[in-house]
Amino acid sequence: MKSIKLVIFLLTILWLLSSCLVGFAQEKVITFARPEDIQFMDPYDNINITNLIIDYLVYDRLVEYNPETGTGFVPALATEWSVSPDGTEYTFKLRQGVKFHNGEPFNAECVKVSLERFVNEKLRRGSDWETLKEVEIVDDYTVIVRYKQPSVLCLTTSIQAPMLPAKAFKEKGVALFDNPIGTGAFTFTEWKRGQHIICEKNPDYWGEPAYIDKFIYLPINEDSTRLAAVLTGEIDIADTMPPDQVPLAEAEPNVEIFRMLAWDQIYLGLKVDTPPFTDKKFRQAVTLALDRENIVKFILKGGRPSTGNIPQGVFAFDDSLTPVKRDVEKAKQLVKESIYDGREIRIIVPTGWYPKSKDVAQAIQAELMEVGINATLEILDGATFAEKRAAGNYDIYYTGASQPGDVDSFIWMRIHNDAMASGYINEELNKLIEDQRQEVDSEKRVEMLRKIENIVNTEVAPHAFVYQMEHLYFQRTGITGYRYYGNKCPDLRYVHYGE
Amino acid sequence: MKENIKKTEEITKLKKRSQLVTRLMQSKFFVIGLIVCALIVILSVIAPFIVVHDSKLPSLANSLQPPQYFSKGWSGNILGADNLGRDVLTRLLIGSRYSFIISVSTVFCAIVFGVFLGLMSGYYGGWLDNLIMRFADIQLSIPQLLLAIAIVSVLGPSIPNLIIVLTITTWPQIARLIRSSVLVVREMEFISASKVLGANDLWIMFSQILPNVMTPLLILGSQQIGFIILVEAALSFLGLGVQPPTPSWGVMIADGRDYISTAPWVVLAPGIALMITVLAFNFLGDGLRDALDPKMKT
């Protein structure tokens, strides 16, 4: 009996010790969890936007988003900048006295080595910098970024092109990114794939120092687990939370909910060159049949019905537009008047890419059926969906788009000239899209972008926009200093428990 | 003389059959299992005729309606509504047809394949055993997901194709289980006795060995029915089987997962239905095994 008691006693001590070990650290730690795991840390070769979270901590960029407004730019590693009148040259004056985590100094050479990667290598972010010609070093702290054609996107795209250490990169190449070195407020300390990434405060940071000592990123894919972890306090911030769990978070006094409108929208792509989509009446019927309000209200429980391809919060957003109001009778009428012969209309839907896609798709199918369109759903895994869409093997496709703050890449890749095999080629539209890319005058560009949006809306081609997504964070009360943007990647350099 | 022997043989046969039936009826398990299974089958067959609501049409304003039980008579949402406002009870009844067909067909086909191959493998041994078992190894190494995506994209998402995928991934387990039991039974004396008497291999396999390996087979088989429904859920979730908005229990369980804490009825209804079905099949299997157990033959 005695020995059993002893064993139990020892086990309990062991148990307590192992759970206490975490609490021993007196340092300030913030733990952040998100569904996706970070697969690689090369910011230039990555289409997975989750990386930005760590990129913000470990690297710096030439400019930053204005933290007050969320758009517009403020100096970071560049202290001032100017654009040549024809829009092909951007001159940056660089900050002096900045050191990388490995001691290397930051200067013009670093900018050149970093940005010219887009010229020398084939990178996944390459399309952002397609027209880049070269980076000229004027002196140690002045560079000229030169484009082949006028560009309006230099500053926007530079947010995701942080500055890399020239010498280290020349030595190690992409192996550098197994242990990234930047100039940021945090150093990259530990990376266990599938488990965590740990970043520690950089005491020699050139800018305002961070408040916390350690930041831990955790990939927790399961929504319920993330919720449980933030309810118990095991993590401090839970990202990308589903609206259905809001009541549970509200019930817990130590947890707050932060909602923001993301720049992502969901839309339907129509196969414009195939009957009955060739008939504008039919396309109008499709957009009139959608019950955007109720989809947002009941299925998504957050977000807003779309008004066009420019989401709220993004450059050139037109707040005078209203969403298309559902009109079943008119839609039915239009369907009857159109050339529609009653054939099956196939909607392809990818699984796993967007929240509640199955539910929204089913609602849309029912709404189309209600106005007399014989719609069926084809739910496909992502890869198969991408293939079919590219091959034009669809009547309607359901998809979404994330935005980086400027719609250029969206309209270029998805609308311009028969994009996604939609069959939609509108010369006027194409010219506008090509022109706006080079229009340096902001106001003129806004006009052009809104005109493009207008054409897409009135023609209902090639897209019918459905809704703009809401993004939810559950965090422990007292957390402050975070900067959340519509691209769903938070800037957490200054997060801490405040007053 | 011959006539008398023939008559005795016939009478013995009849006696055995009625003995079997009596034994089956005596087993409480079997009777309960049979009744519940029959109930489920009948309900799923008449489902389309007795349901009040539409099983597929969303009604967004009715989203996540809690169960109204009989407060509105038969026309309310007796067991509540799912997140698209569809009546849970209706989807449960209609969905039973798909779940039932898929899981029972799969288990049946897998048993047919698995038992046959397992018997051959265990009985003959040698190169045939190696061939079949290595093939089973290959089969088990291929992820079910990959196979499902491949078959469905080539042949199209349909219920028969789903059954094919599920059968392919299930037969190796059954074959291996049968084989291991056969290995034991084949060494027993009464088998050698039959062999000496000149009985042919197939007859030995099916009428002597098979009844003795029923126990693990029936247990695994009845377990698989519930399991397959859950696998079907996972695959249907990816559009690899039952296409939305068509309901099936598996789909309801998978879709309802997000609402476990806020609207538990969405998941509880199919979950409990699944539990009852699994129980019924367990009882059926246990009762069958009790009745067929050759050791109990006198």
Added chain:
Amino acid sequence: MRKYIIKRILLCFLVLFGVSVISFGILHLTPGDPARLLLPDGSSQQEINELREKLGLNRPVQVQYLIYMRGAIKGDLGNSLYFKKPNLDLIKERIPATLILTSAAVFGSLLFSLPLGIIAGVKQGTFIDLFAMLFALLGQAMSPVWLGILMIFIFSVKLRILPSFGYGSIQALIMPAVTLGLPLAALVTRLARAGTIDVLSEDYILAIRAKGIGEKKIITRYVLKNVLIPITTVVGLQFAVFMGGAVVTENIFSWPGIGKLAISAIYGRDFPLVQAIMLVVATFFVSINLLVDIVYTLLDPRLKFN
């Protein structure tokens, strides 16, 4: 016996070959272009083709296969298209976690359900028997998804005695292991119980009892040995299946195992990685099955494999 083992090991290679051919075939048959998925949504066909060229995806299937196998034989399982790292490294990173979880689940289930089933079979009709049957029922009908989420809510959120995620401590292992192992435990309980009832009703048991041999010895000598044969089969199968990746459980508890890797590789049509994972998993299968067959002969010396 030794000859048999050698023959089996040789056959392993045949199996691996078969797996590689079939998996290659399936992967390339399925629609889905890894190059398209590696580039941002909306990239031009030209960009995609360039990437395909660079990754060697435009060469004929047979050539791609031979190149891959040539490397595989030397131990080089290729590089992941997505991670751009050697597949073997990626797999090695995650296999230990899966191994730990699988072992915990399998041995935990066995430890619990084998005695439970046998006792239930011996004491038919008693409370233990009822409990065992109920346990078996729940284990079979309960979706691991619910079980996992439910347990997290009870033990992490309400009671705060177990962590909801994580890897590295015993506490973090408990819930995932239970979630993974419960269906197996249910099955083993039923098999053990039924097997026990079967054996105890045999004629020769009466004779042995008459000889005066104690109940305990009967159980350990006769019941256990007979019951273990189908159970070993099932356990072996499940162990091998889990090693292929207990995707659902790993997902719920954020367990850094190989399941998630395999799933995302399949979704991303990361051909080399899927191949590599399947080869590794196949190796596990054949080894475990070989082990199981050897265990049979230990359990019952009469069993021969010709």
